[in-house]
Amino acid sequence: MATVKLWTDEQAAADPRVKAVFDDIRAVRKSDFINNFWRALANQPDVLERTWASVRKVMFEPGAPDPLTKELIYIGVSATNACTYCVHSHTAAARAKGMTPQQHSELLDVIALASHTNSLATALQIPVDTEFSVE
């Protein structure tokens, strides 16, 4: 149950701003599937447009790191933020982009290890080494 209603394809087709974004999502992702995240944002066309513009720019334009690596980082951030929806959607996206079981296993290793050492560094309030300075 969401805190807003989820737009159907019929409702989206009747609103020019929402329709334009949904059309572009389908074109860029080469798939007819529109997941619930976008159906919820359709209630706020401003947020929908800006969020999709950012996702399109950051996750779909050529760059470095490669698209799969970006999904792995995305999962790491989403798990740390305890975002149920995002963990699901980006794990599915990573698999669609070729994540192997071995890569998933090592991703989990890194997330668990970082969470482990983050908590120790914070519990001990370790001072930053001057050797890390970029100046």
Next chain:
Amino acid sequence: MATVKLWTDEQAAADPRVKAVFDDIRAVRKSDFINNFWRALANQPDVLERTWASVRKVMFEPGAPDPLTKELIYIGVSATNACTYCVHSHTAAARAKGMTPQQHSELLDVIALASHTNSLATALQIPVDTEFSVE
């Protein structure tokens, strides 16, 4: 200022368990530099040994994703956990492993975008699409 004292090289050399870990860190990382994280953990030899064993296994043994990608994920988790020390130490580690300014820029893009969409998905309590199921 840490919540525990930081061990000097002299103190570490006098404790066999701490000395063994510090020696191994130096050998594996091919560097004489021992950063404050390990100097703080030296007060708790059990935690020191187990934490280094995990770091050595996850971050230094061959695997997939590659070592630089693992550092990028580590930075993503550490920033999300607001771990000052870890952000510094793993940004330095990523640079040492070849992170370019372009990669750093896109890493920041992904962290910022994930934080943005995580907060929206949680604020809207978006239900997980059944299409994401692995069953």
Next chain:
Amino acid sequence: MATVKLWTDEQAAADPRVKAVFDDIRAVRKSDFINNFWRALANQPDVLERTWASVRKVMFEPGAPDPLTKELIYIGVSATNACTYCVHSHTAAARAKGMTPQQHSELLDVIALASHTNSLATALQIPVDTEFSVE
């Protein structure tokens, strides 16, 4: 499924401390509806009494900012803490206090933007400007 049982009206009526709090919630909120949060806290009368006293004081007594603004801040904190229940209950409360779709949209904008810039400021460990000092 909660980690404790949820008290029914019959059970609450039979416990003087719980009954007193539930009666006061109904009187202050001018509604017969007692949501699950209070039915769960009923297992711990001390926590129930102190928590309701704080909610009554902070959210129902006259003050500045106004009650709707307080709900918007509450939603911002709750989403950031990834509190499913609180996001739902306070979004409902904000609507009951007059939150318009436009205000909801801009609230989401602020939450998303703050999450975005928070993650950048932490990932970059930006030093606080001396101009921000209150001294």
Next chain:
Amino acid sequence: MATVKLWTDEQAAADPRVKAVFDDIRAVRKSDFINNFWRALANQPDVLERTWASVRKVMFEPGAPDPLTKELIYIGVSATNACTYCVHSHTAAARAKGMTPQQHSELLDVIALASHTNSLATALQIPVDTEFSVE
């Protein structure tokens, strides 16, 4: 100490993309002061441009809620994310936009109360009331 260098006015003036953003920040905020957040982002012109575009849109264009309310929500999110820099910069911004000591006091009350009830709702895993549904 940041994980990147902070750009001086001289360095910013020599880079057309950075200069354009800094000029616009000064014009929109009607102040010559450029805080460290932007000086750090100058290393990543893409991130700088997109972040400023979002801040300008969300925080400086007319809307509802009003600008001060948006700053209060921003502080709530930033404190919950434990973002040292953002708490400082947005508390300063809220004061510049007229936040009174009374409003600051009640803001702290709401942040503390939300954190208190968030932790209880999560520790008790309270199920969402069907009454909160928007359907």
Next chain:
Amino acid sequence: MATVKLWTDEQAAADPRVKAVFDDIRAVRKSDFINNFWRALANQPDVLERTWASVRKVMFEPGAPDPLTKELIYIGVSATNACTYCVHSHTAAARAKGMTPQQHSELLDVIALASHTNSLATALQIPVDTEFSVE
């Protein structure tokens, strides 16, 4: 719905590494019940083995604080990390180790109070007193 499949007893019995861990869990906990956490980790035998080794060492070997106190701390951390699964599993574990309703009530009090004062200390960016130094 998990992001991976959950292993049945039949599947676990057919994989020597998974079987060895499941057998040890049953022996150490003196119970035939294997909860979903381990059934999910079975997909990643490396993570499964290392995680169980840590849980066995930290939570089942004799030490100080006592096992129930460790569960209370575990619940505190898990609630703060908004980990639904962990809050449930460790509340059940604490009850199995003798947590009384009074202890549960006071645990909730401490979690709520710590969350309350944490948010204030961060929102006010209070400088650490030199009296707290261990040097």
Next chain:
Amino acid sequence: MATVKLWTDEQAAADPRVKAVFDDIRAVRKSDFINNFWRALANQPDVLERTWASVRKVMFEPGAPDPLTKELIYIGVSATNACTYCVHSHTAAARAKGMTPQQHSELLDVIALASHTNSLATALQIPVDTEFSVE
């Protein structure tokens, strides 16, 4: 640098509400030392009074768990919330209440392990076992 000024003893002595709280803190804790947390809250007498009332009730009245255990839980929550000030103040408090190096070491073990398993349970979105139900 705090976002508010820290009250001196002279300033506190001149404000009856602040003086009453500071006097009570000194009496209950049997120490003349007033740490910066209370000196910052003095700017908001309402928040000061309610926060001290909660701390006094939860942390200083007889109960179960014992006072040291409560401090250990407090440290676990504070580290997870990345609250620098609170980690320092409650580690100092735990030492004052008798925390041994061995207890500190095992506390760190539990915090690190919980952070490790929390991140895995969230990254895998493990469904809660029906066996954990209290009904």
